[in-house]
Amino acid sequence: QKEVEQNSGPLSVPEGAIASLNCTYSDRVSQSFFWYRQYSGKSPELIMSIYSNGDKEDGRFTAQLNKASQYVSLLIRDSQPSDSATYLCAVSSSASKIIFGSGTRLSIRP
Amino acid sequence: DTAVSQTPKYLVTQMGNDKSIKCEQNLGHDTMYWYKQDSKKFLKIMFSYNNKELIINETVPNRFSPKSPDKAHLNLHINSLELGDSAVYFCASSPGLAGFYEQYFGPGTRLTVT
Numbered sequence: 001q002k003e004v005e006q007n008s009g010p011l012s013v014p015e016g017a018i019a020s021l022n023c024t025y026s027d028r029v030s031q032s033f034f035w036y037r038q039y040s041g042k043s044p045e046l047i048m049s050i051y052s053n054g055d056k057e058d059g060r061f062t063a064q065l066n067k068a069s070q071y072v073s074l075l076i077r078d079s080q081p082s083d084s085a086t087y088l089c090a091v092s093s094s095a096s097k098i099i100f101g102s103g104t105r106l107s108i109r110p
Numbered sequence: 111d112t113a114v115s116q117t118p119k120y121l122v123t124q125m126g127n128d129k130s131i132k133c134e135q136n137l138g139h140d141t142m143y144w145y146k147q148d149s150k151k152f153l154k155i156m157f158s159y160n161n162k163e164l165i166i167n168e169t170v171p172n173r174f175s176p177k178s179p180d181k182a183h184l185n186l187h188i189n190s191l192e193l194g195d196s197a198v199y200f201c202a203s204s205p206g207l208a209g210f211y212e213q214y215f216g217p218g219t220r221l222t223v224t
Binding site: 031032043044045086094095097098 | 141150151152153154155158160165166200207208209210212213214215216217218
């Protein structure tokens with residue numbers, strides 16, 4: 001069983017719509033959760049971090065965490081073509097290590 | 111500019127050669143990492159140093175040897191390169207341990223072994 005699972009996509013969303021990206025994890029004691037965005041040929045960059053159950057909003061981005069169900073999601077409102085990228089979910093597996101999912105490729109169609 | 115930098119950006123070499131990748135961060139972070147991203151885009155931790163001390167050493171062949179001369183630098187030396195070593199190698203840093211802090215990635219080094 002993979003430790004951090006994401007649907008590889010591609011997820012195609014029309015411009016202006018809400019993109020919903022999901023991630024499940026296997027380690028119940030995980031405490032920290034991160035979403036990174038990676039454009040093709042570039043390095044990952046942090047979008048959001050979330051540490052407690054519920055929603056966390058930052059501009060057009062909302063991260064949602066449900067520890068009981070072991071899932072974390074990222075919503076992107078008013079999707080723009082510039083949001084087209086691979087989104088990586090990362091989950092802490094210990095104090096010193098995080099595990100990345102394989103990423104979901106998001107495509108925003110004009 | 112404050113950032114994580116890596117050199118070289120591209121590295122093309124033949125099987126059996128030895129090569130090094132250098133990483134520097136000027137963010138004042140305590141922890142640095144090496145990740146390998148394969149052709150399927152899976153990003154996997156290789157090594158992590160905290161204040162120059164090795165704290166993560168994943169199941170990586172011992173042909174790979176990291177070295178941290180100080181908190182701001184983490185280099186990766188690879189001996190006897192193999193075809194399967196071809197990948198993008200990312201250096202990253204964080205203010206503290208990865209389980210609690212976000213990481214900042216360098217631009218990556220694309221290694222091609224022929």
